[in-house]
Amino acid sequence: MTTGNVIYSPSSPNSLVGTVQLMSDMFTDYGQPCYQNKDNSFLICINGTFQCPSGTYFQDSMCQRQKSLGSSSLSVLHGESVTDYGNATAGNDSIELNGPFAIYILLSNAFFVSDLNNARVQRYSLGSRIGQAVAGNGIAGSASTQLRVPGGGVYVDNRTQDLYIADNANQRVQRWSANATTGYTVFGSVSNGLSSILGIRFSNAIKLTVIAGNGTSGSSAGLLFSPRHIYLDTTGTSLYIPDFGNNRVQLWNMSSIGNITNASGITAACGNGAGITSNLLNGPHAVVVSSKNGAVYVSDTLNYRIQRWVVGASTETTIAGDPNVLSGSSSSLLNTPIGLAIDADETHLFVSDMGNNRLQCFLLI
Numbered sequence: 374m375t376t377g378n379v380i381y382s383p384s385s386p387n388s389l390v391g392t393v394q395l396m397s398d399m400f401t402d403y404g405q406p407c408y409q410n411k412d413n414s415f416l417i418c419i420n421g422t423f424q425c426p427s428g429t430y431f432q433d434s435m436c437q438r439q440k441s442l443g444s445s446s447l448s449v450l451h452g453e454s455v456t457d458y459g460n461a462t463a464g465n466d467s468i469e470l471n472g473p474f475a476i477y478i479l480l481s482n483a484f485f486v487s488d489l490n491n492a493r494v495q496r497y498s499l500g501s502r503i504g505q506a507v508a509g510n511g512i513a514g515s516a517s518t519q520l521r522v523p524g525g526g527v528y529v530d531n532r533t534q535d536l537y538i539a540d541n542a543n544q545r546v547q548r549w550s551a552n553a554t555t556g557y558t559v560f561g562s563v564s565n566g567l568s569s570i571l572g573i574r575f576s577n578a579i580k581l582t583v584i585a586g587n588g589t590s591g592s593s594a595g596l597l598f599s600p601r602h603i604y605l606d607t608t609g610t611s612l613y614i615p616d617f618g619n620n621r622v623q624l625w626n627m628s629s630i631g632n633i634t635n636a637s638g639i640t641a642a643c644g645n646g647a648g649i650t651s652n653l654l655n656g657p658h659a660v661v662v663s664s665k666n667g668a669v670y671v672s673d674t675l676n677y678r679i680q681r682w683v684v685g686a687s688t689e690t691t692i693a694g695d696p697n698v699l700s701g702s703s704s705s706l707l708n709t710p711i712g713l714a715i716d717a718d719e720t721h722l723f724v725s726d727m728g729n730n731r732l733q734c735f736l737l738i
Contacts, residue, residue, distance in 0.1 A: 397434035422502050451704040452733035461702040461729040465491045468502050473725040474524040476712040487523045508549040515543050515563045517555040525570040539570035572603035592619050602659040615657040620647045642682045649698045651688040659713040672710045702729045
């Protein structure tokens, strides 16, 4: 599709073909509601809002063509905001977020985001920036209709569509059934509950069991120091733990009933202390793992970037954010990235860009 104005080319005075110049006023409807009677030749209408066409991303007030990265190596990607108005500003309406934290994505590519400072969990459909509050009433509290700092994690049981939320400041895990207006406490309690709940995943275990660490912080293989969002692989046998305080990712092998099969963890990424070089992390907060090739994606939170570790590699590749740890709000930069999620066919990587109050989607091509 040709867009923009055709500019006369002095080098070919007899040619009717020139160069194409895109202008920002062609894309002013980006992210705005679209209707049947409202046309835009340069954007497409997806789930009620104007979005960039496939293979492009929004940057500098225009839709830009996504660079092809190939299959053998990845370089820094440009992301597209799939929530908010594109201005990195906090808010509390159905489009805005205030401190997005954990992410969970369904097979349908609908996704859930814990909206930390709005005391709610939002549900979005990919392609629409309009979210729906599915848990919490937007007012922090401890009643069954409320959440307080729901930053530890979210998980959806695909069999029942029940939503599980780490309601951190209330020291509990809440279960919200689909279309429910109240939650039900499944673990913990407000007065005497779980301390600092920072991750939720399901296994076949039928009881609450300590499976990693022993309650004492440390840096040995059997200990953890401020672990963050956990990731259980699709087979349910490998548990990945971002060991925030030790600046590493630990792997614990699980049995089919959720018990630990090895007394110590295996370092799956880094473990050499904090730093900004390609073999170091600084405050890893979340991890997802490719079911196709075992590549480990890590939110390197305090370095403002997303790192990718290939099995057997001694260094990592920055695929989102600045390799030299520059923070920002452009499509290629991040500001305190926290949560991660990858869709079922591994074409999109979702990042909760907390400092910019947005959720970024990166096309893995």
